[in-house]
Amino acid sequence: MMTPVVLLLALIGAAVVQVLAPAHAALGQVKAPALLAVVVYYALNRRFAVTMTAALLAGVLQDALSLVPLGYSSLLFMGAGAAMSRYREQMESESVVTAAFFGAATAAVVAVLMSLLLAHAGRFVWRPGPVVLRVAGSAVLGLVVTPAVFLVVGGLDRRVGNVEQKEDVAEFGRTDEF
Amino acid sequence: MKGSRVLIVLVALTLVVLLNLPAALVFRVKAGVRDSVTPYENVLWYVLNRGLGSFTFFADRRRVRREQELLTEVARLRERVRELRAAERENAALRRMAGFARRRPHHLVLCEVVARGDATGWWQTLTLNRGAAEGIGVDQAVVTTNGLVGRVASVARHRSTVLLVTDPSCKVACRLPRTGSFGIVRGGGLTFRGRSELEMLCAVEPLEMDFVRAGAELEPGDLVVTSGLGGVYPEGLTVGRVVDTLMDASGLYQRAGVRLAVAPAELRYVFVIQR
Numbered sequence: 001m002m003t004p005v006v007l008l009l010a011l012i013g014a015a016v017v018q019v020l021a022p023a024h025a026a027l028g029q030v031k032a033p034a035l036l037a038v039v040v041y042y043a044l045n046r047r048f049a050v051t052m053t054a055a056l057l058a059g060v061l062q063d064a065l066s067l068v069p070l071g072y073s074s075l076l077f078m079g080a081g082a083a084m085s086r087y088r089e090q091m092e093s094e095s096v097v098t099a100a101f102f103g104a105a106t107a108a109v110v111a112v113l114m115s116l117l118l119a120h121a122g123r124f125v126w127r128p129g130p131v132v133l134r135v136a137g138s139a140v141l142g143l144v145v146t147p148a149v150f151l152v153v154g155g156l157d158r159r160v161g162n163v164e165q166k167e168d169v170a171e172f173g174r175t176d177e178f
Numbered sequence: 179m180k181g182s183r184v185l186i187v188l189v190a191l192t193l194v195v196l197l198n199l200p201a202a203l204v205f206r207v208k209a210g211v212r213d214s215v216t217p218y219e220n221v222l223w224y225v226l227n228r229g230l231g232s233f234t235f236f237a238d239r240r241r242v243r244r245e246q247e248l249l250t251e252v253a254r255l256r257e258r259v260r261e262l263r264a265a266e267r268e269n270a271a272l273r274r275m276a277g278f279a280r281r282r283p284h285h286l287v288l289c290e291v292v293a294r295g296d297a298t299g300w301w302q303t304l305t306l307n308r309g310a311a312e313g314i315g316v317d318q319a320v321v322t323t324n325g326l327v328g329r330v331a332s333v334a335r336h337r338s339t340v341l342l343v344t345d346p347s348c349k350v351a352c353r354l355p356r357t358g359s360f361g362i363v364r365g366g367g368l369t370f371r372g373r374s375e376l377e378m379l380c381a382v383e384p385l386e387m388d389f390v391r392a393g394a395e396l397e398p399g400d401l402v403v404t405s406g407l408g409g410v411y412p413e414g415l416t417v418g419r420v421v422d423t424l425m426d427a428s429g430l431y432q433r434a435g436v437r438l439a440v441a442p443a444e445l446r447y448v449f450v451i452q453r
Binding site for chain 2: 016018020028030035065134
């Protein structure tokens with residue numbers, strides 16, 4: 001019942017942080033992928049339909065707060081969410097290492113695909129150097145930001161009773177209520 | 179289970195619709211979403227920029243307002259001087275032309291920079307604290323007292339995004355007043371060399387000016403100003419100064435490196451030129 005509320009709070013919080021957080025030139029000027037991290041959280045912890053909803057909304061938010069054409073981020077986030085949902089059963093989704101790994105990998109892949117999409121649409125001047133730097137920067141920031149998002153959103157989920165405490169999760173598995 | 183399938187289908191349909199929305203609707207959707215996030219953005223921005231220094235902020239509020247007024251006045255006067263210089267140059271030619279339309283003075287809107295870079299970081303942008311409600315529109319020029327900053331790329335009700343002239347996708351029709359030759363200036367993007375600060379986009383390559391007449395005698399230090407062609411940027415805005423030149427491989431035109439007149443890293447207040 002509280003899942004939509006937590007999802008909305010997580011998305012708005014992530015969007016605000018993503019907009020206002022400074023970027024560093026050494027990381028290719030990439031912003032911390034907080035919205036993507038929320039999608040990763042839902043992909044690894046919730047059922048497919050919730051993941052897709054989170055991905056769609058996160059993408060719309062990211063596109064609205066940037067110059068990216070509407071729908072591009074949603075498309076990539078939904079693709080990433082679907083791919084992660086497929087393999088999540090083989091992963092220990094509560095682990096910080098899993099969060100960091102998926103955060104970094106997804107951010108890098110999404111950055112590559114986004115650069116190609118934007119270049120194809122004529123919105124971005126594709127230069128190998130900056131794109132490589134940007135992809136590396138996305139991976140580094142995804143590595144750092146995703147575990148933090150897992151901590152915050154996971155804590156919020158547990159607090160409102162969306163998921164059981166850690167020991168209960170091990171026993172009963174994930175809560176798939178929307 | 180059935181509910182999940184319905185939700186997935188709805189989400190997929192929404193994505194298809196989003197990707198195929200007409201431009202006018204995209205603008206409205208983006209502005210609507212942006213406006214709904216702005217209050218939360220304002221709170222965090224206030225906490226970060228004002229809340230932490232609240233003691234000095236409340237004490238200096240009057241001084242800050244006075245500084246803003248002075249800054250606006252300086253910009254207005256410089257804009258007036260620029261217009262007069264442009265008018266002086268054109269006067270002789272325009273006097274002979276029938277149907278001469280008198281130049282309308284531009285109205286400047288003082289805006290504060292609330293964020294650097296958009297939510298993705300794919301472009302070099304600034305986010306300003308004013309938008310359509312204050313009369314700001316897409317493709318209006320953004321300047322400081324030192325020169326051109328960029329153009330407004332997107333607008334919400336109380337927010338606008340400025341594409342900086344340093345971004346490779348930003349192109350500006352320019353002129354070299356000393357030689358009278360024209361060219362197209364575009365951003366050089368980021369560099370891996372030089373100074374790099376936390377507030378990004380500080381280490382920028384010089385701008386690149388293309389299509390300058392092959393016979394033009396360019397010299398380092400030559401002033402580069404907007405030509406007024408293209409309709410986005412008013413004529414005579416300072417862009418920067420030439421740092422080096424080279425002949426294009428084709429031999430048909432020259433290229434020039436241009437050092438930007440404004441310092442993007444230090445921008446706190448900018449002006450939007452309303453048309």
